Amino acid sequence: MQRGQMGSMVSPIEPLPFRSDLERQRFKALTGELRCTVCQNESLSESTAPLARDIRMEVFSMLQEGRSDFEIRNFMVDRYGDFVLYRPPLASHTILLWGGPLLLLIGGLIGALFVIKKRRQAL
Numbered sequence: 001m002q003r004g005q006m007g008s009m010v011s012p013i014e015p016l017p018f019r020s021d022l023e024r025q026r027f028k029a030l031t032g033e034l035r036c037t038v039c040q041n042e043s044l045s046e047s048t049a050p051l052a053r054d055i056r057m058e059v060f061s062m063l064q065e066g067r068s069d070f071e072i073r074n075f076m077v078d079r080y081g082d083f084v085l086y087r088p089p090l091a092s093h094t095i096l097l098w099g100g101p102l103l104l105l106i107g108g109l110i111g112a113l114f115v116i117k118k119r120r121q122a123l
Contacts, residue, residue, distance in 0.1 A: 016060050023063055030059050030072055033087070037080050 018024040028045065034055070036047035044052050044059070055076070062072045076084045 019064075026069060027060060027063055030063075030069060031056055033085070034059070034073075034076055035084050035086055037084060043086065 016027070018027065031044040034044045036042045036044055036049055036052040037055070038049050038051050039047045042049075042052075044056050059072060059076075062075065067075075073085070
């Protein structure tokens, strides 16, 4: 939470008139798994940026219209790209995101084995 100008506590997420607990849970889940497009590593649910507020309101409106979570995610990806997802899908253009850490680990192990072998030969 952040302090407002008057010194009172202000929630980063404004209270919204949900029709049910399920709708509130869906909103919380969706805004938790969608990334704020202007913040460093913050979800929509955590961000206090004006754009994040606008996107949260868009998610809320789509929930009110009866759209599914799948439709809402697709809308956000169409508008902002895979970057908006904390877990981007495995695709040709995201393969490095998924395989990169494994490749770095394998490269590090090969490098470490090479150094160990060199040191043993030097002894």
